[in-house]
Amino acid sequence: MTDESPYERMLQESLKDELRLLNAHLPSEQKTLSDLLEEEYPHVTCNDGSTHLFKRNELDYLSGLLTSDKQESLLLPMIIEVNPGQNEMAVICRNDVEKDVIRAVLDMPVTVDNGRITIYGPQLSQLRKTLKTTTQYLFSPKILG
Amino acid sequence: MTQQTIKVRPTKIELIRLRRRLSLATRIQKIIKDRLSILMLEFLQIARETVEARQKMLDEFSMAYRSLSVASGLHGYLALEKEFQASEKELELISGSRNVAGARVVSFELKEDKTPVKSYSLVDTSAYVDQTRQLFESCLRSMVALAELQSSLELLGKEINRTKRILNALDYLIIPGLKETIKFLYMKFEERDREEKSRLKRVKALLEQRGG
Numbered sequence: 001m002t003d004e005s006p007y008e009r010m011l012q013e014s015l016k017d018e019l020r021l022l023n024a025h026l027p028s029e030q031k032t033l034s035d036l037l038e039e040e041y042p043h044v045t046c047n048d049g050s051t052h053l054f055k056r057n058e059l060d061y062l063s064g065l066l067t068s069d070k071q072e073s074l075l076l077p078m079i080i081e082v083n084p085g086q087n088e089m090a091v092i093c094r095n096d097v098e099k100d101v102i103r104a105v106l107d108m109p110v111t112v113d114n115g116r117i118t119i120y121g122p123q124l125s126q127l128r129k130t131l132k133t134t135t136q137y138l139f140s141p142k143i144l145g
Numbered sequence: 146m147t148q149q150t151i152k153v154r155p156t157k158i159e160l161i162r163l164r165r166r167l168s169l170a171t172r173i174q175k176i177i178k179d180r181l182s183i184l185m186l187e188f189l190q191i192a193r194e195t196v197e198a199r200q201k202m203l204d205e206f207s208m209a210y211r212s213l214s215v216a217s218g219l220h221g222y223l224a225l226e227k228e229f230q231a232s233e234k235e236l237e238l239i240s241g242s243r244n245v246a247g248a249r250v251v252s253f254e255l256k257e258d259k260t261p262v263k264s265y266s267l268v269d270t271s272a273y274v275d276q277t278r279q280l281f282e283s284c285l286r287s288m289v290a291l292a293e294l295q296s297s298l299e300l301l302g303k304e305i306n307r308t309k310r311i312l313n314a315l316d317y318l319i320i321p322g323l324k325e326t327i328k329f330l331y332m333k334f335e336e337r338d339r340e341e342k343s344r345l346k347r348v349k350a351l352l353e354q355r356g357g
Contacts, residue, residue, distance in 0.1 A: 022176060022247060024247065041239060041241070050242060050249060052241075052242070082183060125186065132243070137245075139180070
């Protein structure tokens with residue numbers, strides 16, 4: 001049997017915790033922009049039971065970009081997928097609304113490939129600066145192997 | 146620096162276990178590296194925003210105090226103090242949390258109240274007083290924004306330190322230790338093989354001697 005020192009056992013435990021909390025911050029369900037605009041305190045509940053609060057000014061900014069029917073199809077928070085060992089990330093697109101939002105925020109044309117919009121470091125900074133609470137990171141299941 | 150090996154029995158099953166642990170540790174190392182790069186990106190972004198927000202707040206305070214000085218020069222400090230003493234406004238601060246790549250940071254938002262403060266006399270005061278009030282309200286918003294940014298910066302910094310410690314433990318302790326132990330086990334097995342071979346050779350030689 002492996003004779004583990006207490007220090008090594010502690011490290012193993014902390015590594016397991018790392019894996020556990022990696023995607024624990026993801027919302028248990030996404031809400032549409034129109035629903036969130038109606039809430040007094042717009043928020044979603046995360047998988048770990050915590051609450052993720054949306055900023056009212058971000059929601060107002062998004063509502064200014066989209067028509068009322070598009071507001072009903074935009075699911076928030078938008079998910080940014082982090083790919084292992086690569087400099088590129090991908091914004092997951094369920095429909096064209098996300099594409100419109102990303103295009104408006106980054107002020108550049110974007111293309112959807114396999115339901116994903118690929119973005120790079122500088123664009124990610126710009127996107128996160130504008131949409132701090134309405135975007136969320138997802139560590140790709142590919143990382144988990 | 147020589148790496149300490151883990152005390153294990155030199156058996157094949159232990160080797161399989163160690164190899165599994167090494168592959169898990171390598172995978173976790175990749176994940177933590179990615180998470181660290183995201184946290185660093187967010188930290189730098191918030192640091193830049195904090196500098197901007199601090200400068201903005203200082204500028205606004207400077208303008209607000211300048212305006213207050215003009216208003217108190219016009220109305221007299223005592224008269225202005227009397228007017229402001231009766232002024233009240235309820236403020237609602239929404240406090241919550243948001244998550245940045247697994248790190249929970251605070252989120253403050255001052256609820257916009259469109260009703261203006263009208264408790265001071267509009268007849269006895271001038272537009273300078275209104276302007277001063279507006280400027281101080283804007284200072285308050287900037288203070289709330291700065292408070293959020295600074296506490297986020299602090300929390301992200303702590304999370305980065307924690308993640309770095311784990312990554313360093315993996316880089317310099319766990320993974321090299323596992324590799325060293327696996328290497329040690331292979332050496333043990335090879336040694337056993339060599340022993341086995343020489344024993345067989347010896348037995349063969351003895352048998353040949355007896356037969357001859």
